[in-house]
Amino acid sequence: MKLAPSLLAADFGRLLDQALAIADLSDYLHWDVMDGHFVPNLTFGPVVVNALRERVSTPFDIHLMITDPHRYAPHFRIRSGDLISFHLEAVSDPVPVVETIHKMGARAGLALRPKTPLSAVERFLAQIDFLLIMSVEPGFAGQSFLAETLEKIRQARELIRRKSLSVEIEVDGGVNAQNIREIARAGADIIVAASAIFGQRDPRAALQELCALAIS
């Protein structure tokens, strides 16, 4: 089980300090890239993420919530082993985007909105490295975890097992100290949390507590 703190709930005026404050405790740093079009919110793009990439050694997990991932993915300067995901709902054919991400040296993930069924992604599972299951509508930090996601995680786990694939499952949205254990048990390999870490008085302590709960 790996934890990926999302900077979406961090103080953007101190983005580097906030990233560095938890970087050594994190498996990945999760970057929510939004274009104000695929989702009704705007955050940061390659210019900001690349500037931080040079200053932080923790692997990056770039979550593209944008209409044209094929155009913008290559603008991110990644390190080998970084993750880049984009939404299945944003593209007519995800395969060329996955190929582009792989050529960049990153691991490729497909993200699903809560209402998008697993059947929509099934035929692409063999080509991807991870499946990002959204447990809130993408766009904003601080929303409540959608309970029906637990069953979706279990089904995804089973589907991946049945196909003998090694696709990792990432879960994103509404994770907190009350539900992280159940999410991990349902089959999540990578868990994202923004508010439950950066919305807390002591982000390091909050992250350590989440980690302990997840593996309990």
Ligand code: DX5
């Ligand atoms: C939502 C983003 C999530 C978000 C999670 O669109 O994809 O990564 O930061 O925020 P919390 O953990 O506060 O629900």
Ligand code: ZN
């Ligand atoms: Zn995200």
